[in-house]
Amino acid sequence: MAPKVLVVLTSYGQIEGTDNKTGWYLPELAHPYDVLAPKTELVFASPKGGEAPLDQASVEMFKSDPSSVEFLKTKEALWKNTEKLSSFVGRSGEFAALFYPGGHGPMFDLATDKDSIALINEFVAAGKPVSAVCHGPAVFTNVVLPSGKHLVDGKEVTGFSNVEEDQAQMTKLMPFLLETKLGEVGGVYKKAAEPWGPLVLSVDGGKLITGQNPASAKGVGEAIAKAIGV
Template identity: 65%
Template sequence: MTPRVLVILTSFGYIESAKRVTGWYLPEFAHPYEVLSGKGVEIVTASPKGGVAPLDPASVEQFKSDPTSISFLENKSALWENTEKLSSFLGHAGEFDALFYPGGYGPMYDLATDSESIALIKEFVAADKPVAAVCHGPIVFTNVTLPDGKLLLAGKNVTGFSNAEEEGVGLLEHLPFLLEDKMNEIGANYKITEKIYDPFVVVENDGKLITGQNPASSAGVGEELAKAIGL
């Protein structure tokens, strides 16, 4: 059987207070896609609202010299322009091998607290399927509870976009919270690379919980996810 990974993209595309277009971040989907599709994985995409999942134009500009990102942008637009509604996948974790969330600022505003996304993550975890996210994507795990009432990330080694990296972007005052702070707040063991912006991937739960710190970690997350599903 062809392995299948469900990718959840944000539906949030504009930060009103900053007057800034946002969304999901190009290399954070492009690089894992390249890794996974290269190993024969079928990628299925969904978002809270369905339809077009907004791509952050800043990520297109910043990665215009990255061949993987540009090839993905030019050839795979159907993946984010025709997403299914996230809700339509509830109850279907058995049809997929893993769940993956690219980052970008969008997830901080919708997927972090989206009840259907949280329910979907719970289903994959309960089915012992790998869940992964990169950069701002790991925010989606912070409100997920286990059947015993404990938070999924409590006591777990995880990473995500750091406060130090956030300061370089200049959106601090417009964010609902900081990912690093939120992870520490809920009792996760937040880990960070020695040199910010370097690739850094943390694997927990015997390969079933995979987080990457920043855009440079995207391919590494893809590789770990492939490993987790036996490829």
């Protein structure tokens, strides 16, 4: 039987007090999906369940990317019928790994979601990989282990950089800056030589996997596959 990977998408689709729509970012799911779907069973969750909002800006931005176009065209049911995240707490034994795609949405809901934090702790305690790409690593910023130590304390991590946020013209709309926050909670933040360049970090023998930006998404999928031996 193929190992299962739990994919957690944001439920946050509109930045409050603005006209800015947001959600999860298309290639950050499409590219890892291409890597993992032939080898694993992917299960989709979100805090509210039901439809997880897709950031339409990512659809436009990646309209020439075959992987994203194909995923958008053929896999709609996956993100429109997610299960409630809370229903997975206590079920880490069913899964080989946990994965969070990015988009700005996770900065607003998953970063502080109690069920998400509990689930990450559960996977870590079970010695199973936890992974995220771009803004996805926001989900690790409030994870404190039972020992009282922060999950990323002393570990090399990456995520959307402050420069990239500035270039995306989203800095003023964010509840916090991911690069800054990862450093504040003890993470050893790394980034690619150039903004938007790919960087994937796999530490603790593949137990903690982070990717910097959309260009890193396929590499995160490959790191997950390697970590779970498929």
